[in-house]
Every structure is written in C-alpha cells, then in structure tokens.
Amino acid sequence: MNLLRFSYWLRGDRPELGPEQREKHALETARNRIFITGIMFGIGFLWIAGGLFNATVLKQGNEPDLTAGTDSKELKTERADIVDRNGILLATDLPTSSLYADARVIKDPVGAADHLLTVLPGLDRDTLIRHLGSQKAFVWLRRNLTPDQQYKVNALGIPGLNFQREERRVYPQGRLFAHVLGFTDIDNNGIAGAEREFDNDLRSNSGPLRLSLDIRVQHALRAEVSSAMETYSAAGATGLVMDIYTGEVMGMVSLPDFDPHRPGQGPADARFNRATLGVYEQGSVFKLFNAAIALDTGTSTLYSTYDATKPMRVARFTIHDFHGENRWLTVPEILAYSSNIGSARMAMDFGIETQKKYLKDFGFLDPSDVELPEVASPLLPNPWREINLMTISYGHGIAVTPLQLVNGISTISNGGIRRPSTILKQDGAPAGVRVISKKTSDDMRRLMRLVVTEGSGKKADVPGYFLGGKTGTADKLVNGRYVKNARMSTFVAAFPMQDPRYVVLVTLDGPQGTKETYGYATAGWVAAPAVGKVVTRIAPLLGIEPAYAKAPEIEQALRLDLRKEERKLASF
Amino acid sequence: MTKIVTGFWFLMTVLIGVGTYWVSHEVERLERRYAAIQSDILDEQESIHVFQAEWSYLNAPGRIEKLAREYLKLDQIQPLQMASIDTIPTDTDAKRYRLDKFGEAVAYMPAPRDRPGESAYDEASENMIIDGPSVGIPAPETGGQQ
Known part of the structure; x- marks a missing residue:
C-alpha cells in the first residue's frame, strides 16, 4: 500500500481527493513543473550569455591587433648560418635531394643499374648492382643530387628509386674562409674549424653565428698573401689581421688552402691551419717582446747601451749578428739593426724568471684561447736555462703560433692590455689584463715605428698610415735541426702608429729570393712589402684616414733618435 | 500571440x-x-x-x-687620393662672388686655381670687375693685389 501511495505522490496525484479536484491539482502540478524547468533553463542560458558577454566584451573588447599564431612556421635549417661581422653569408644549408633505393621493389637490378649509369656516370657499376639486388628497404645510392640529375633520374621511371630531401652545407665564398669555417661531413656534422667548435650551437639553430672576420679584409689579405707566396715561390704562407683593442681576428689566411665543399680532395697539408696550428720560431720579432720586458722592468732605458762589438760565446754556442754593427748599441739601434747580441745582453739583465713571467702574461706559454679546435700548444724549453733566456730574446728556442704572436703585438701596441684572441664579433672591448705599462707601450710604439723608418722594415711603409713593426727571419726547424735556406720570413706591423688600431702579420714559409730582391728572402724583402700592400687595401675599408695634413707633427711625435746626442758625442 | x-x-x-x-x-x-x-x-x-x-x-x-x-677602368685607390672634408677650403664662395654697388652678387671670372708657388693674380679676372671691391665680402686673397 505504501508503495502505491509513493507512486501517487511521485506523479503529484492525490487519490483521496475527488476526480475534479484531482484533475485541477494535476494540471497545476504540471504547470509548476514546466515553470521550474523553464527557470532552470533560463538560468543556464543566462549563465552562458553572461559568460559570452564577459569573454567577448568585458575581457577583450575588440579583436587583438596582432594574432598570436601558435602554429606559424619559420624556415628552420638543420644548421644555423654563419655570417661575417657585417652579416654577409659565409656558410648556409641548402636543400638538395638524395637518391635511395627500396631494393625490395627492384625487379631487375642489372638493368636498373645500367639505366641509372647513363644518368649518373660517376657511380660504380658493381656496387650499384650489389645495392640494388640487396633486397634491403633502404640503400643510399647517391647523396646531394643536382636538380638536373634529379629530373633525369625521375625521367628514367624506375620503380623503387626514391628521393630523400636533405640539406647540404654550402660555402658561397668558397676557399676564402676555408680554415676559419672548417667543414662538415656528408651528414652535416661539423668536423673542423668553427663548424666543429660551435657544432652544438649551430645545430640548435638560434639565429646566425656572427664571426669577427670581415670578408673585405679577408679577401684583401688572401689576395696579397697569395701573390707574395707566388712571387717568392714559398711553400706556404699565413696572414692575420687583428683589432688590437678587442682581440677580434679580422682576417685569417693560411695557404695553401682547400675547397670546403671537397675537403678530402686537396693534400692534407692544405687543411692545416698555419695561423693557429702551426708553431714556429718567430725569430727577430721576439726582440720587441724582449725590449718591452726590459723597458717595463726598468732594467733598460731607451738609451742604455750594450756591447755588440763581437759575437757572444755562451757554452758551446756563439751568438752572431746578421747585420753586424760591431759596436756598442742603444736599445733603438738593437731593434733597428736587429741585433741578436744586444737582445741577449738585454735579456741577461732581467733574467729567466722575469722572462718567464712576462711571456706567460703575453700568452706565449699556453695555447691560444681562440675558439677553434685546431689550436697548438707552444714549444717551450725545458729546462729553461740561461742559453734559452738568450736565444728566446731574439726569438729562437721558443715556438708559438702566428695568432699568439699577433695577440702579443696587439698587447704591446694597445697600451699594454692583453685580451684573448677571438673569432666571434664582440660588442666593445672585453675585459683584459694589464701586461706592460702605458708608458712602455708608448715607447714600444715609437720603437716599432723606428724599425720601419730606419730599420729592416722600410719596404712596408705606406705613406699616410704610419706602420710600425718588426721583421723576423728564422731558419726552419725540420726534425729538430735547422735547415739553411729554408726560412720562415715574418713581418708583423701595427698601424697607424700614432693611434694603433690593427695588427697585420704576413709569414712566408720557405720563400726564395728573386731578381728584384737581389736574391734575398729575408722578411724585410719578402714579407714587409706584402704587409704594406695589405694595409694600403684594408685601411680605407676599416675607416682609417690617411694622415697627410698632420704628417710632420705625427712624425715628430713618433720620432725616436737612434742615439742620444750627448752619448753620440761621448762615444766617438 | x-x-x-x-x-x-x-x-x-x-x-x-x-x-x-x-x-x-x-x-x-x-x-x-x-x-x-x-x-x-x-x-x-x-x-x-x-x-x-x-x-x-x-x-x-x-x-x-x-x-x-x-669592365671598369679603375685602379686601386691610393692613400694620396683621399682627403677629409676639413681640408676643403670653406671660403670658396667669398672668392667667387662679390657684391656690386646694387648689392647683387657678381661672379668673378672663373680663374684657374693658383699653382703652388705661383702667386701672381690673374689680370684678366681683374679686368672683369666693374667696380672696385665692395666691403660686404672680403676681396679674393689671390695675392699680390694690395
């Protein structure tokens, strides 16, 4: 009974009432229910309407000015581009097609191979037949086809030959940056140069990699260095240009070089980066460092005199002068006439420990910090005896890379602060370490200028640009023995000397004298003119104004007498 | 309804x-x-x-x-060929024009530039001047005039 009552209640029926009242009551209940349901729906719709109003009018009244695209695509290459300091493209990825075969589909391997050979004659027939008959699902046949080759292969219509889209590293400047950029293997992995050093950064591809090198400087440098190398039939050559205030390498050339698209085809010697991987005895160029140490420690002043009357005997060695003056020399004379004896005597005044400390500060005792995988450690004497102290003073018995040398000359001429060499573009000058005082640097600038005006570097002078530098000619070491008539001739110079900005180095490996040089192949004859030519070409590009109007004043300011007048009177 | x-x-x-x-x-x-x-x-x-x-x-x-x-008949630029804007004389106008008695600018006859060490003024250009030098703009300093 109770269940029946419940079912009546559920329907809103009341059996205890009379039939008329029951009907009336039922109608009322139904109406109420419809009303309540309507209100419920009304509230629901109002809720939605309110939400819509809030979302469209209150929260964001108008359409956003810029749609935030979530699925917009940017072209992403496998490896990032490499650009020069002005944004000129040096290395990039270009799409190519590579041919592969699904050997399971190929019915007639021999016929297919013969057809394919008409289009791609470079393939080996036997290998091709073996690959096509291998029943493998994927066999590479040829990577990186040209569009023309791809079209021809397609036109053959052989089923089972397919193309895979790939990217290939392309160097639009060809050989120009071969050693700096390095190269990649067929799977686009960097295996030399900057490509290897920055492999991870290039792969993650967050914008192009900007080098500090300048394509115009690099071209001028390579053109002049290779012309000098050709003129003097040298076996190899190196050229470097560095910004002395930032340590940025503006140009780096090592000859012979190679085509980065086919690195394997040249001789192994061509892939050797002489600027960073070659360690050489730099010869007389080191006299600059020797003089800087002596002046900075105060063991010499500009007009200290040293006995260079006769060759110096130390143990079983004899130190000669190449251009013997055979008299007492002042510091400017020692540099101008490139006296080994004088330099050795200067070094004896400050001693082994001081020499070591300064050479370490100049960065000659450790490998260069440049961001390249091909960096060699210097060759140092061990133990460091007195004879080493003397030979190092004129650049023998220690072998460093040309890049380290350029960095050292930058330190000497920029006011005495060493900054690490870099091939990446810098914003402003990075933090550096003071090595020699400003005063010493000023004196060194004048001494370097003196070498060009009075000494062995005369052939490098470019009117208006006030070069200052030092020549260095070292006999080449082959298997630990000096070889006569196989020299490294180096000239390194900073310019303009009244306010130095750049250092230029040219080294020729094994130059031969010509008729024009009267058979001489020393640095002053073969490397100095090349540096002069490089400066003539790059100085206007780098925005350095030739100083004519002010020339006499500048010459006066840079002037340095070989001897002090009174001393001259006293000594004669 | x-x-x-x-x-x-x-x-x-x-x-x-x-x-x-x-x-x-x-x-x-x-x-x-x-x-x-x-x-x-x-x-x-x-x-x-x-x-x-x-x-x-x-x-x-x-x-x-x-x-x-x-394709070009150009050669490598030499440092000698470069000059800065400061080295260009600024008073060229004063040398080229003078005011006549009506206050109008009159051009001197274009005379070839002095060669170094040659300071004599050009008589022909002197003859072209109608009146004496006015006071508005300094007279040309071609030398030898005063």
Missing part, C-alpha cells in the same frame, strides 16, 4: 542553426587557406634562403674584383 512567439522562436532556431553551420564552414575554409598561405610562405622563405646564398656567391669579393678589372 502564441503562434507569433512560436514562429519567432522557430525562425530564430533555424537562423542560429544555419549561422553556426556557416561560421563553422567559414572557419574550416579560412584554416585551409591559412595552411596554404603558411606553406607558400615557407616556400618563399626557402627561395629567399637560396637567393641569399646565391647573392653571397655572386658578391664574392674575388669575383667582383675580377669583373671590375674587366
């Missing part, structure tokens, strides 16, 4: 239904178009990328140098 209201709501239902359907279709169409444009942009970017490589290749300094040597 009820009929009108019912008719109104029926019409609204149909309109909203059609409207929703239309919007949905339109969105799909635009999305397809968007995808097509995206892929066009990618194609264009790829072409630009290839052109950039080609541009860099064609602008290789070695090639430009070779072309310049072949």
Whole structure:
C-alpha cells in the first residue's frame, strides 16, 4: 500500500481527493513543473550569455591587433648560418635531394643499374648492382643530387628509386674562409674549424653565428698573401689581421688552402691551419717582446747601451749578428739593426724568471684561447736555462703560433692590455689584463715605428698610415735541426702608429729570393712589402684616414733618435 | 500571440542553426587557406634562403674584383687620393662672388686655381670687375693685389 501511495505522490496525484479536484491539482502540478524547468533553463542560458558577454566584451573588447599564431612556421635549417661581422653569408644549408633505393621493389637490378649509369656516370657499376639486388628497404645510392640529375633520374621511371630531401652545407665564398669555417661531413656534422667548435650551437639553430672576420679584409689579405707566396715561390704562407683593442681576428689566411665543399680532395697539408696550428720560431720579432720586458722592468732605458762589438760565446754556442754593427748599441739601434747580441745582453739583465713571467702574461706559454679546435700548444724549453733566456730574446728556442704572436703585438701596441684572441664579433672591448705599462707601450710604439723608418722594415711603409713593426727571419726547424735556406720570413706591423688600431702579420714559409730582391728572402724583402700592400687595401675599408695634413707633427711625435746626442758625442 | 512567439522562436532556431553551420564552414575554409598561405610562405622563405646564398656567391669579393678589372677602368685607390672634408677650403664662395654697388652678387671670372708657388693674380679676372671691391665680402686673397 505504501508503495502505491509513493507512486501517487511521485506523479503529484492525490487519490483521496475527488476526480475534479484531482484533475485541477494535476494540471497545476504540471504547470509548476514546466515553470521550474523553464527557470532552470533560463538560468543556464543566462549563465552562458553572461559568460559570452564577459569573454567577448568585458575581457577583450575588440579583436587583438596582432594574432598570436601558435602554429606559424619559420624556415628552420638543420644548421644555423654563419655570417661575417657585417652579416654577409659565409656558410648556409641548402636543400638538395638524395637518391635511395627500396631494393625490395627492384625487379631487375642489372638493368636498373645500367639505366641509372647513363644518368649518373660517376657511380660504380658493381656496387650499384650489389645495392640494388640487396633486397634491403633502404640503400643510399647517391647523396646531394643536382636538380638536373634529379629530373633525369625521375625521367628514367624506375620503380623503387626514391628521393630523400636533405640539406647540404654550402660555402658561397668558397676557399676564402676555408680554415676559419672548417667543414662538415656528408651528414652535416661539423668536423673542423668553427663548424666543429660551435657544432652544438649551430645545430640548435638560434639565429646566425656572427664571426669577427670581415670578408673585405679577408679577401684583401688572401689576395696579397697569395701573390707574395707566388712571387717568392714559398711553400706556404699565413696572414692575420687583428683589432688590437678587442682581440677580434679580422682576417685569417693560411695557404695553401682547400675547397670546403671537397675537403678530402686537396693534400692534407692544405687543411692545416698555419695561423693557429702551426708553431714556429718567430725569430727577430721576439726582440720587441724582449725590449718591452726590459723597458717595463726598468732594467733598460731607451738609451742604455750594450756591447755588440763581437759575437757572444755562451757554452758551446756563439751568438752572431746578421747585420753586424760591431759596436756598442742603444736599445733603438738593437731593434733597428736587429741585433741578436744586444737582445741577449738585454735579456741577461732581467733574467729567466722575469722572462718567464712576462711571456706567460703575453700568452706565449699556453695555447691560444681562440675558439677553434685546431689550436697548438707552444714549444717551450725545458729546462729553461740561461742559453734559452738568450736565444728566446731574439726569438729562437721558443715556438708559438702566428695568432699568439699577433695577440702579443696587439698587447704591446694597445697600451699594454692583453685580451684573448677571438673569432666571434664582440660588442666593445672585453675585459683584459694589464701586461706592460702605458708608458712602455708608448715607447714600444715609437720603437716599432723606428724599425720601419730606419730599420729592416722600410719596404712596408705606406705613406699616410704610419706602420710600425718588426721583421723576423728564422731558419726552419725540420726534425729538430735547422735547415739553411729554408726560412720562415715574418713581418708583423701595427698601424697607424700614432693611434694603433690593427695588427697585420704576413709569414712566408720557405720563400726564395728573386731578381728584384737581389736574391734575398729575408722578411724585410719578402714579407714587409706584402704587409704594406695589405694595409694600403684594408685601411680605407676599416675607416682609417690617411694622415697627410698632420704628417710632420705625427712624425715628430713618433720620432725616436737612434742615439742620444750627448752619448753620440761621448762615444766617438 | 502564441503562434507569433512560436514562429519567432522557430525562425530564430533555424537562423542560429544555419549561422553556426556557416561560421563553422567559414572557419574550416579560412584554416585551409591559412595552411596554404603558411606553406607558400615557407616556400618563399626557402627561395629567399637560396637567393641569399646565391647573392653571397655572386658578391664574392674575388669575383667582383675580377669583373671590375674587366669592365671598369679603375685602379686601386691610393692613400694620396683621399682627403677629409676639413681640408676643403670653406671660403670658396667669398672668392667667387662679390657684391656690386646694387648689392647683387657678381661672379668673378672663373680663374684657374693658383699653382703652388705661383702667386701672381690673374689680370684678366681683374679686368672683369666693374667696380672696385665692395666691403660686404672680403676681396679674393689671390695675392699680390694690395
């Protein structure tokens, strides 16, 4: 009974009432229910309407000015581009097609191979037949086809030959940056140069990699260095240009070089980066460092005199002068006439420990910090005896890379602060370490200028640009023995000397004298003119104004007498 | 009354239904178009990328140098040929014009520039002057005049 009552209640029926009242009551209940349901729906719709109003009018009244695209695509290459300091493209990825075969589909391997050979004659027939008959699902046949080759292969219509889209590293400047950029293997992995050093950064591809090198400087440098190398039939050559205030390498050339698209085809010697991987005895160029140490420690002043009357005997060695003056020399004379004896005597005044400390500060005792995988450690004497102290003073018995040398000359001429060499573009000058005082640097600038005006570097002078530098000619070491008539001739110079900005180095490996040089192949004859030519070409590009109007004043300011007048009177 | 209201709501239902359907279709169409444009942009970017490589290749300094040597009669610029703006005399106008008695600028006869060490003034240019030098602008300092 109770269940029946419940079912009546559920329907809103009341059996205890009379039939008329029951009907009336039922109608009322139904109406109420419809009303309540309507209100419920009304509230629901109002809720939605309110939400819509809030979302469209209150929260964001108008359409956003810029749609935030979530699925917009940017072209992403496998490896990032490499650009020069002005944004000129040096290395990039270009799409190519590579041919592969699904050997399971190929019915007639021999016929297919013969057809394919008409289009791609470079393939080996036997290998091709073996690959096509291998029943493998994927066999590479040829990577990186040209569009023309791809079209021809397609036109053959052989089923089972397919193309895979790939990217290939392309160097639009060809050989120009071969050693700096390095190269990649067929799977686009960097295996030399900057490509290897920055492999991870290039792969993650967050914008192009900007080098500090300048394509115009690099071209001028390579053109002049290779012309000098050709003129003097040298076996190899190196050229470097560095910004002395930032340590940025503006140009780096090592000859012979190679085509980065086919690195394997040249001789192994061509892939050797002489600027960073070659360690050489730099010869007389080191006299600059020797003089800087002596002046900075105060063991010499500009007009200290040293006995260079006769060759110096130390143990079983004899130190000669190449251009013997055979008299007492002042510091400017020692540099101008490139006296080994004088330099050795200067070094004896400050001693082994001081020499070591300064050479370490100049960065000659450790490998260069440049961001390249091909960096060699210097060759140092061990133990460091007195004879080493003397030979190092004129650049023998220690072998460093040309890049380290350029960095050292930058330190000497920029006011005495060493900054690490870099091939990446810098914003402003990075933090550096003071090595020699400003005063010493000023004196060194004048001494370097003196070498060009009075000494062995005369052939490098470019009117208006006030070069200052030092020549260095070292006999080449082959298997630990000096070889006569196989020299490294180096000239390194900073310019303009009244306010130095750049250092230029040219080294020729094994130059031969010509008729024009009267058979001489020393640095002053073969490397100095090349540096002069490089400066003539790059100085206007780098925005350095030739100083004519002010020339006499500048010459006066840079002037340095070989001897002090009174001393001259006293000594004669 | 009820009929009108019912008719109104029926019409609204149909309109909203059609409207929703239309919007949905339109969105799909635009999305397809968007995808097509995206892929066009990618194609264009790829072409630009290839052109950039080609541009860099064609602008290789070695090639430009070779072309310049072949087609231009220009030589390597020498430091002697460069001068700064400061070295250009600024009073050229004063040397070229003077004011006549009516206050108008009169040109001196264009005279060849003095050679170094040759300070005699040009008589011909002197003859062209109608009146004596006026006071407005200093007279030309060609030397030897006063």
